[in-house]
Amino acid sequence: MTPRLALADMAATVSSEDLSNLQLLLKAPSKDAVRDVCLQSHRAPSRRLAEATAATLGVPVSQAAELVRSLHVLSHHVLFYNLSSPEQILALFPESFHSSLKNLITKILLENSPTWRTEAVSDQISLPQLKDLDWRVDMVTGSDSVSRMSVPTCLVQLQMEDPCPTAGGESVSTVTVELSRESLDTILDGLGRIRDQLSVVAGK
Incomplete structure (x- = not known):
């Protein structure tokens, strides 16, 4: 049995607005840029990250901040519900979502989920x-x-x-x-x- 991570923000539900925000990644200059934003946003979103993302994508900082937040919610949702197959993650996206982008996001999440899960478990407060x-x-x-x-x-x-x-x-x-x-x-x-x-x- 895989333990569910007892972290408050892990249970955040991915909304249609979050998925809509992810479309901003289509403005990324490369797949590596998408990967970088996804990895950095998994940790606590910050103003600095939003500004860096805005510069990379060429969008306002306010939109970049929403994107970072939505990516943060998505990655934690995947961990909390132990979504470990492409089909489980792809099912979160609407049919109208850009096909190549959702496949790329799914691949990034699956590649990094094991590491994130290990980090999350080690960060939990444990009794002496x-x-x-x-x-x-x-x-x-x-x-x-x-x-x-x-x-x-x-x-x-x-x-x-x-x-x-x-x-x-x-x-x-x-x-x-x-x-x-x-x-x-x-x-x-x-x-x-x-x-x-x-x-x-x-x-x-």
Whole structure:
């Protein structure tokens, strides 16, 4: 099963206006120019890209900006719905759309979709992952509470790896947790339930 990318703009619907905007690519001086605009517009549209596209196509910046936006929507739509065959992408275009241009756009999208999909997955926010675990049993020898004197506790050290660390932050961090026997029993019971549920799901 191919995972759908959990990015908000991936689900954008390609409108008839978007497809109409793509006709501006007929003004491109070459196929390479069309390819360049398609590739650059996949990332976030910018004023600079719109201006460069306007100069290449010889159109107003406002029209170039709409073209860039429409190409951005189209490429993300193809990724989100995992359109992986020429027929699936060609079906998005109306019959009246320029035949050679839609074939070229389709070819460009199919060639670059695998790379874009990999980039999109790697850019998604991921939860920290357990990298290593260590533990030891200690005796509490100093406390304001006399009842806690000489009570065994378990110190669990978790080494976590954050796939998306903050700027200047470390990707690996260590957390130490102190657990009483009762707390440890509760956790072990919960982990046992999780293990059983994973086994059931994996067995389906």
